Amino acid sequence: MSATSPKQILVLEFLQESNTFNPIPDGLENFKAVRYAQGQEFYDQCRKIPCAPHGIFDAIEDAGNLVIPTISLRASSGGRVEESVFRLLCDQIAQYAKMSGGFDAICASLHGATCTTERDDACGDLLEFLRTLAGDRPISASCDLHANVTEKMLKNADIICGYQTYPHTDFYETGYRAASLCMKLLAGEPMHMAATTLPMMVPPAGYTSLEGAFKEVIDTGNNLIQNKTLLDYTTFQVQPWLDIPTIGSTVIAIASDPKTAADCADLLAAELFRRRDSYWPDLMSIDEAIDLAQDPSCPKPVLLIDAADSANGGAVGDSLVVAKRLLERNSPIRAGMYAKDPEAVKQAFRVGVGNRAEFEVGAKFTPNLPGSIKAIGQVRSLHDGHFFNEGPAGKGAHYYVGPAAVISFGNIDIMVCDAPKSTGDPQLLRHFGIEPTLYDLIVVKANTSFRASYGKFAGRICFADTPGAGASNLKSFRWKNLPAGFYPYDLPEDYQPSPAKIKGRCE
Structure with a gap:
């Protein structure tokens, strides 16, 4: 130089x-x-x-x-x-x-x-x-x-x-x-x-x-x-x-x-x-996304985007509102997802692979979150929690989610861990034995990062109106410190930058 x-x-x-x-x-x-x-x-x-x-x-x-x-x-x-x-x-x-x-x-x-x-x-x-x-x-x-x-x-x-x-x-x-x-x-x-x-x-x-x-x-x-x-x-x-x-x-x-x-x-x-x-995204209800996944004519997998609980956006990642609704509907579809629940991980390690027990999973950290499930589950696998990004974004980057387990509740497979990482990358599921292309419905907790990898094989992408610290429905939050005159709330119509x-x- x-x-x-x-x-x-x-x-x-x-x-x-x-x-x-x-x-x-x-x-x-x-x-x-x-x-x-x-x-x-x-x-x-x-x-x-x-x-x-x-x-x-x-x-x-x-x-x-x-x-x-x-x-x-x-x-x-x-x-x-x-x-x-x-x-x-x-x-x-x-x-x-x-x-x-x-x-x-x-x-x-x-x-x-x-x-x-x-x-x-x-x-x-x-x-x-x-x-x-x-x-x-x-x-x-x-x-x-x-x-x-x-x-x-x-x-x-x-x-x-x-x-x-x-x-x-x-x-x-x-x-x-x-x-x-x-x-x-x-x-x-x-x-x-x-x-x-x-x-x-x-x-x-x-x-x-x-x-x-x-x-x-x-x-x-x-x-x-x-x-x-x-x-x-x-x-x-x-x-x-x-x-x-x-x-x-x-x-x-x-x-x-x-x-x-x-x-x-x-x-x-x-x-x-x-x-x-x-x-602004077009949001649909959880039930509408499940209906699509149950429709034989709809290409699979259906991605239900639960951006509200995206750890990539700073949310906790402990919501299981979709699993809760699938169980309530007794839905026949095969679904895969992940959630933060260290307590459930410890229980899964005690129960052991192949064994069954009653688990209470999800919604243990985010205040007022309705998405927890209590049901008999079978421990499918146990893991040390290390994986590498598939990419293209951050390809090869190492992540550690803490000890992890996959627990099956009927047709629903849930990877539980200490803290979900790189939530828009398929390896957060694939590495732990949940292959997205083999499921009818995959819950992805990300906003847009998932498109770079999941977009290659997703049958349908559905942005769901779900609760959480990263909700797309910004008007659902109780703001205390937001400045006055701010879009999308009270910005004057004649505002110019x-x-x-x-x-x-x-x-």
């Missing part, structure tokens, strides 16, 4: 999507179950999979600079993160910064919608802390498409890039984009980041970058990149299960001059906002 000596770049990861309606906080053990690594271990682990840190490493090294891997704390989506985890993160980053003997920039891999038990804007607070370490040195952040990009994040980061695909398949590419721009900024190239935030949230189950209204917005952004008008853009669709006052959907555009950046951010924000009524402003150090 230059004839001078290589620059030293601190790299870190803090990735957890918080759902404030999930009452169970995530502690350090939740991060250890996915990734808690430091230094060379962080570097080596991420080199094996197409994740954002891998892309960051490559961009830094492609620019002729040196990676200083610090700490990776990555957990599955869940409730608020325990404050002690955040403090541990900051302490260890500070130690690595001191040990580096001097660094030239910081590249962070974040989710962007993380809350702790004491703070609503953990990513903004983290970037603010990084700014105290970096001074006027560049800071970049790669984020999830569903990040809640706040004013504090925009003030303290020079570059923010987010996923441009949903289902997410561009983890590596997003990390590379953010770090590559950071390296160019470090080399003195002109760069300006403009942003505007919309008072808007929509359910993730209602849109995709593969087709429809949101794809049209993405296509507009991609055209601006292809014709070299922009260096980068992201149309963040904030995940909606954050009952906090700083929530919003932010559009970012990055260009070599400030006017182009601001004009393009305004254009993309207008395109995103005017399609707001098109981002605010003009984009230049952020970061160029503000």
